Amino acid sequence: MATPTLPAELSDATRDETSLRRFLHGLPGVDQVGVEQRAAGLGTRSIKKGSKLWAIDTAISMVDLTTLEGADTHGKVRALAAKARRPDPDRPDTPRVAAVCVYPDLVSTAVGALTGTGIGVASVATAFPSGRSSREVKLTDVALAVNSGASEVDMVIDRGAFLEGRYGQVFDEIQAVKEACAAAGNTAHLKVILETGELATYDNVRRASWLALLAGGDFIKTSTGKVSPAATLPVTHVMLQAVRDWYVSTGELRGVKPAGGIRNTKDAIRYLVAVHEVAGPEWLTPSLFRFGASSLLNDLLLQRRTQLDGHYSGPKYVTVD
Amino acid sequence: MSDNRISVAKTYKLYVDGKFPRSESGRTYPVTDSKGAFLANASHASRKDVRDAVVAARKAFGGWSGATAYNRGQVLYRVAEVLEGRREQFAAEVAASEGLPARKAQSVVDAAVDRWVWYAGWTDKIATVLGAANPVAGPYFSFTVPEPTGVVGVLAPQESSLLGLVSVVAPVLATGCTAVVVSSADRPLPAITLSEVLATSDVPAGVVNVLTGKASELGPWLASHGDVNALDPTGAGPLGRVEIAREAAGTVKRVLAVPEDEPDWTRRPDIARLRRYLEPKTVWHPQGV
Numbered sequence: 001m002a003t004p005t006l007p008a009e010l011s012d013a014t015r016d017e018t019s020l021r022r023f024l025h026g027l028p029g030v031d032q033v034g035v036e037q038r039a040a041g042l043g044t045r046s047i048k049k050g051s052k053l054w055a056i057d058t059a060i061s062m063v064d065l066t067t068l069e070g071a072d073t074h075g076k077v078r079a080l081a082a083k084a085r086r087p088d089p090d091r092p093d094t095p096r097v098a099a100v101c102v103y104p105d106l107v108s109t110a111v112g113a114l115t116g117t118g119i120g121v122a123s124v125a126t127a128f129p130s131g132r133s134s135r136e137v138k139l140t141d142v143a144l145a146v147n148s149g150a151s152e153v154d155m156v157i158d159r160g161a162f163l164e165g166r167y168g169q170v171f172d173e174i175q176a177v178k179e180a181c182a183a184a185g186n187t188a189h190l191k192v193i194l195e196t197g198e199l200a201t202y203d204n205v206r207r208a209s210w211l212a213l214l215a216g217g218d219f220i221k222t223s224t225g226k227v228s229p230a231a232t233l234p235v236t237h238v239m240l241q242a243v244r245d246w247y248v249s250t251g252e253l254r255g256v257k258p259a260g261g262i263r264n265t266k267d268a269i270r271y272l273v274a275v276h277e278v279a280g281p282e283w284l285t286p287s288l289f290r291f292g293a294s295s296l297l298n299d300l301l302l303q304r305r306t307q308l309d310g311h312y313s314g315p316k317y318v319t320v321d
Numbered sequence: 322m323s324d325n326r327i328s329v330a331k332t333y334k335l336y337v338d339g340k341f342p343r344s345e346s347g348r349t350y351p352v353t354d355s356k357g358a359f360l361a362n363a364s365h366a367s368r369k370d371v372r373d374a375v376v377a378a379r380k381a382f383g384g385w386s387g388a389t390a391y392n393r394g395q396v397l398y399r400v401a402e403v404l405e406g407r408r409e410q411f412a413a414e415v416a417a418s419e420g421l422p423a424r425k426a427q428s429v430v431d432a433a434v435d436r437w438v439w440y441a442g443w444t445d446k447i448a449t450v451l452g453a454a455n456p457v458a459g460p461y462f463s464f465t466v467p468e469p470t471g472v473v474g475v476l477a478p479q480e481s482s483l484l485g486l487v488s489v490v491a492p493v494l495a496t497g498c499t500a501v502v503v504s505s506a507d508r509p510l511p512a513i514t515l516s517e518v519l520a521t522s523d524v525p526a527g528v529v530n531v532l533t534g535k536a537s538e539l540g541p542w543l544a545s546h547g548d549v550n551a552l553d554p555t556g557a558g559p560l561g562r563v564e565i566a567r568e569a570a571g572t573v574k575r576v577l578a579v580p581e582d583e584p585d586w587t588r589r590p591d592i593a594r595l596r597r598y599l600e601p602k603t604v605w606h607p608q609g610v
Contacts, residue, residue: 107440193402305547310545311377311542311546311547311568311571312371312372312542312545312546312547313378313547313548314375314546314547314549314550315379315547315548316547317547
């Protein structure tokens, strides 16, 4: 299961399950108090005026506009796609969002509504959100998404296997999904959902991050949004450290996507500050950092209006989705 | 206890969303009595407190406007009961703030409680007075029903710190609207005590939000706010009202026409204020058989 282009110590880690375990358990432990303190400290940074407007526009362009409900309809997906194309119809200069994120069976509707716009269509797959199914079913799920035209696939890892220490199985599964994303000439990006709310410790988050990066995930994503706690700042810090360290050792840029629980502009800006300070300014782009969110976009639009109009706006000035 | 005990001076906070937060700005200002002696510290609200208060008022609007008129009346009667229980405290604060003799202050408080009860009684009657079954030429019923306007910004009177305050806040609540109130800047203590009364009676969180601070600073933010539906500029003063009217024009708010100087609040009110916070809705319905 080795990947050829990695430096020796990393390719050695992927040789077999034993060396993978040795590598993951050899990662330095996370200083819980330290990371929480640093996250809280960076969260107090004040971003105002021009910088705030820049941050709002950047955040809008990083949103994966998400609807993952059992009650999703084709009409709702089309409405969401319309909102993605033109988030604030009164202000055509508002940036477009990065992607629309839906369930696999609704991908074709989203693709139809977004063709030619440059907005991606992301699909959750692999028995989302629990990931409790056979590998065969999971891969079929992925095939459904990519064959319908999804440009990004959000997979969930098998948390049960990870917590039992069967790292090889998790690794193989990510690789298999990665291959399925590239099957039949498709070029879908792979986002690996760690579901940090179920991983219990920061050490586990760091191990799962490295495991996903080693197996070829283009993005590591915090959560499904179906489990509480979802994305938190300290967890995102740990994951940003992982992609930065990955860049240092391989020269390759991988992305991070916090998802779930980010509801307002203030939170989003705190995340952007963390990206800048922990990973680096080159990560402040939609190709390397995303927000998985549904209600966040409306708050960003309201704050954008407040900044530009000079007075407060209200929820009835943006679309309900 | 000896007489030379040092009294504990209070630093009061705002009343937003059923809680008592400090001002986002962290500012406070000293409140003095009519002769300039120190009474307490009050929070000096900023525009961000206005923003938070409007969000709270909007959140509370659905529940409060959707409650039955009878229920709203019961809640307001309950407020009057708790007001009555705090008569001594209110009388002392009114006396200190407005420089009134004790007996006069007591009668002001009594008038305020009576005013509250008067508006509480109107909750389930106003629809009958302002609504109508319209005569139309056709096989239809046509009804006009008054519906609450929404979130109301209230710049409370600067002079009359309790009776004036009650006279402008109670009609907002009686119609089913929710309120963001900016209290008198120099005489905020009765407003603060009123917010303690509201917090301990049955009024849902966010239905009334009380900010202490300068009407000249907060008024324009309330007036230009896109999510405020009506505005009572009583406490803004003649000059401030011009600016407020201009700021409010962008969102076509209902701005109350108020007299230049503060009216005599002891005079019996009419339903003009209730009418201003209600929008008529007319529905046509086929008569059927």
